[in-house]
Amino acid sequence: xxxxxxxxxxxxxxxxxxxxxxxxxxxxxxxxxxxxxxxxxxxxxxxxxxxxxxxxxxxxxxxxxxxxxxxxxxxxxxxxxxxxxxxxxxxxxxxxxxxxxxxxxxxxxxxxxxxxxxxxxxxxxxxxxxxxxxxxxxxxxxxxxxxxxxxxxxxxxxxxxxxxxxxxxxxxxxxxxxxxxxxxxxxxxxxxxxxxxxxxxxxxxxxxxxxxxxxxxxxxxxxxxxxxxxxxxxxxxxxxxxxxxxxxxxxxxxxxxxxxxxxxxxxxxxxxxxxxxxxxxxxxxxxx
Amino acid sequence: xxxxxxxxxxxxxxxxxxxxxxxxxxxxxxxxxxxxxxxxxxxxxxxxxxxxxxxxxxxxxxxxxxxxxxxxxxxxxxxxxxxxxxxxxxxxxxxxxxxxxxxxxxxxxxxxxxxxxxxxxxxxxxxxxxxxxxxxxxxxxxxxxxxxxxxxxxxxxxxxxxxxxxxxxxxxxxxxxxxxxxxxxxxxxxxxxxxxxxxxxxxxxxxxxxxxxxxxxxxxxxxxxxxxxxxxxxxxxxxxxxxxxxxxxxxxxxxxxxxxxxxxxxxxxxxxxxxxxxxxxxxxxxxx
Numbered sequence: 001x002x003x004x005x006x007x008x009x010x011x012x013x014x015x016x017x018x019x020x021x022x023x024x025x026x027x028x029x030x031x032x033x034x035x036x037x038x039x040x041x042x043x044x045x046x047x048x049x050x051x052x053x054x055x056x057x058x059x060x061x062x063x064x065x066x067x068x069x070x071x072x073x074x075x076x077x078x079x080x081x082x083x084x085x086x087x088x089x090x091x092x093x094x095x096x097x098x099x100x101x102x103x104x105x106x107x108x109x110x111x112x113x114x115x116x117x118x119x120x121x122x123x124x125x126x127x128x129x130x131x132x133x134x135x136x137x138x139x140x141x142x143x144x145x146x147x148x149x150x151x152x153x154x155x156x157x158x159x160x161x162x163x164x165x166x167x168x169x170x171x172x173x174x175x176x177x178x179x180x181x182x183x184x185x186x187x188x189x190x191x192x193x194x195x196x197x198x199x200x201x202x203x204x205x206x207x208x209x210x211x212x213x214x215x216x217x218x219x220x221x222x223x224x225x226x227x228x229x230x231x232x233x234x235x236x237x238x239x240x241x242x243x244x245x246x247x248x249x250x251x252x253x254x255x256x257x258x259x260x261x262x263x264x265x266x267x268x269x270x271x272x273x274x275x276x277x278x279x280x281x282x283x284x285x286x287x288x
Numbered sequence: 289x290x291x292x293x294x295x296x297x298x299x300x301x302x303x304x305x306x307x308x309x310x311x312x313x314x315x316x317x318x319x320x321x322x323x324x325x326x327x328x329x330x331x332x333x334x335x336x337x338x339x340x341x342x343x344x345x346x347x348x349x350x351x352x353x354x355x356x357x358x359x360x361x362x363x364x365x366x367x368x369x370x371x372x373x374x375x376x377x378x379x380x381x382x383x384x385x386x387x388x389x390x391x392x393x394x395x396x397x398x399x400x401x402x403x404x405x406x407x408x409x410x411x412x413x414x415x416x417x418x419x420x421x422x423x424x425x426x427x428x429x430x431x432x433x434x435x436x437x438x439x440x441x442x443x444x445x446x447x448x449x450x451x452x453x454x455x456x457x458x459x460x461x462x463x464x465x466x467x468x469x470x471x472x473x474x475x476x477x478x479x480x481x482x483x484x485x486x487x488x489x490x491x492x493x494x495x496x497x498x499x500x501x502x503x504x505x506x507x508x509x510x511x512x513x514x515x516x517x518x519x520x521x522x523x524x525x526x527x528x529x530x531x532x533x534x535x536x537x538x539x540x541x542x543x544x545x546x547x548x549x550x551x552x553x554x555x556x557x558x559x560x561x562x563x564x565x566x567x568x569x570x571x572x573x574x575x576x
Contacts, residue, residue: 129531129534143465144474186432211520212521213526213527214527228476232463232500235465235500236500236501236521238501239500239501240528240529242501244529251557255554259556262550262551262552266539266550269547269550
């Protein structure tokens with residue numbers, strides 16, 4: 001397998017991208033990597049160049065670029081070149097931490113979609129209290145979804161949970177405003193029927209509707225949502241976590257001596273709790 | 289003004305309802321109260337009976353009752369009788385902490401809507417980090433909204449913030465998947481245009497779109513959302529807060545001696561933080 005890597009995408013590129021690659025190379029001994037970006041910097045950061053081809057590029061797609069135009073305006077960017085590599089068959093997949101909008105649009109225009117999947121969806125793995133985490137999609141690739149799209153997301157999400165996260169028979173739930181089958185918008189009710197049918201056919205393991213209140217408790221391995229609601233829920237989780245930690249910090253900082261000492265004593269434990277926030281936050285900032 | 293009170297609605301009724309009334313009576317010296325419920329219990333809990341009429345009822349609407357049928361099946365319930373009092377003109381308004389679905393449906397069937405307001409909306413006041421809080425609606429009275437409903441909610445929410453919370457020229461924001469005007473579903477984009485028009489007419493102070501990530505930071509005094517998304521966002525906030533406090537508690541409980549001592553020292557401060565959670569949770573449980 002050959003993977004095209006956009007080394008220049010994301011806030012801490014190319015450092016974080018190449019550091020990740022160094023780790024991945026240890027596990028994926030048979031995979032070849034085509035790395036697009038600043039050759040000098042990449043070479044400095046790489047631990048070894050086994051199975052690696054560096055392809056120098058001169059431009060970088062950033063968050064200010066109009067997603068619809070990067071294919072034309074930034075032809076020699078690491079992102080567009082990496083996408084082209086998949087399009088031309090030189091690579092089998094692309095990894096990029098750059099602007100999600102640009103990646104989504106350029107990917108759609110250049111590489112296209114899986115046959116019969118009408119709309120792309122954004123998926124992230126979020127942490128849950130039981131430690132297993134869950135995959136949620138769509139997180140905002142679409143502002144208006146149809147029930148058919150959600151049916152596709154159920155299949156894609158289930159496949160991802162099974163083959164990427166190694167979960168057997170992943171439980172798929174549909175995000176609604178109540179756990180009862182009768183709850184939901186017209187579109188969600190229609191999607192519910194389609195997911196039941198997929199379950200009947202043995203294609204997914206559908207466990208019914210779930211509410212946003214329960215998703216962090218690990219009620220399912222895959223949460224299917226329309227892009228508008230999925231986006232709002234992820235951002236609400238992210239905003240709430242950030243608010244709680246801000247308040248906790250200021251409570252301890254502005255507290256009396258007793259509170260301050262208490263704060264110092266539990267500081268390390270709070271950090272580990274906070275990492276939960278970064279997972280959601282990281283997922284969030286990806287597609288903002 | 290005469291207010292009808294459903295004394296038997298809610299988890300801690302009639303105690304919490306009458307305790308609240310005892311407090312309210314001190315501020316609202318000129319208001320008359322019609323209290324529907326268990327006469328003996330109400331009399332025991334009331335501090336004084338000035339401006340109070342107790343109207344005994346024999347039934348209680350609970351969360352298992354079918355909202356569509358309570359008007360017929362629980363005619364002598366405190367909720368239905370209190371609603372009838374408004375309908376017949378004996379009272380000007382009703383206060384109930386009972387099943388939101390039942391209150392909404394029975395209220396709609398018996399009392400009806402404000403002229404030109406096509407759909408009722410659920411509103412709650414949520415806490416924000418700047419301490420002022422904000423009103424959000426619709427939180428789930430509707431699963432499918434049209435842009436026109438959101439226009440009505442902007443006016444209703446603005447009026448509420450102004451006249452109930454005393455905020456001058458309240459900032460109204462529209463919940464979307466991005467702060468830019470171009471973001472949103474077709475319906476949200478249409479609603480955006482309508483809110484801009486209301487602002488132009490001087491009817492509301494529209495500050496544009498906001499994302500769920502920022503609402504707890506006090507970006508606006510009123511957040512307008514469609515019922516499906518508003519419901520999901522409120523439940524996501526609620527679920528995240530409950531998850532964080534659960535994790536915090538277990539972190540301290542399962543921690544080493546240092547962590548445990550730290551936990552004891554900051555316990556009181558955590559309780560005050562947690563009250564933020566209950567505000568959201570309380571709002572949440574109302575309409576679940």
